[in-house]
Amino acid sequence: MELDVRELRNALGRFATGVCLITAVTEEGEALALTANSFSSVSLDPPLVLWNLQNNSEVFGAYSGARNYAINVLAGNQQELSSRYARKGDHLLDPEHFTPGENGGAPIIHDALVSFECSLDATHPGGDHLIIVGRVDAMHVRPEGEPLVFFSGAYRALA
Numbered sequence: 001m002e003l004d005v006r007e008l009r010n011a012l013g014r015f016a017t018g019v020c021l022i023t024a025v026t027e028e029g030e031a032l033a034l035t036a037n038s039f040s041s042v043s044l045d046p047p048l049v050l051w052n053l054q055n056n057s058e059v060f061g062a063y064s065g066a067r068n069y070a071i072n073v074l075a076g077n078q079q080e081l082s083s084r085y086a087r088k089g090d091h092l093l094d095p096e097h098f099t100p101g102e103n104g105g106a107p108i109i110h111d112a113l114v115s116f117e118c119s120l121d122a123t124h125p126g127g128d129h130l131i132i133v134g135r136v137d138a139m140h141v142r143p144e145g146e147p148l149v150f151f152s153g154a155y156r157a158l159a
Helices: 005-012 060-064 076-086
Strands: 020-025 031-036 040-043 048-054 068-073 098-100 107-109 114-126 129-141 149-151 154-156
Touching: 020 060, 020 076, 020 107, 031 048, 031 060, 031 076, 031 107, 048 060, 048 114, 060 129, 068 107, 107 114
Parallel strands: none
Antiparallel strands: 020 031, 020 068, 040 048, 048 129, 068 114, 098 107, 114 129, 149 154
């Protein structure tokens, strides 16, 4: 049986996820942000997390080669940030949206629910994506707030 790609995408969209901004700094010193919902924990000992980068992403080179990056889990009131950095050609991070992290300067998004500062542990090919595994070196947790949720192609709120 051959799967229709659009139907598969729609079916996968039935799994509710949080929304993250993956941030990094290019070799030229530019701060970047990329919206993703492919974040997952891998291991507590050692502390590993992963996310997936599309092979044809316009910022593939910057992210696939980044030694340090941050995964910023967005709050419910940060939908505008998610939408902005999901657009092609709009990945340069506005200086008003972040402070440099302690681990390699990866940008930490203001008011994110949690930001994980990571160093690259491994990459693995995964079809049309690159699976990026990072070691959590530091984290910044906001003790309160609701998550930004994505389900079936749209932003949602928890009931």
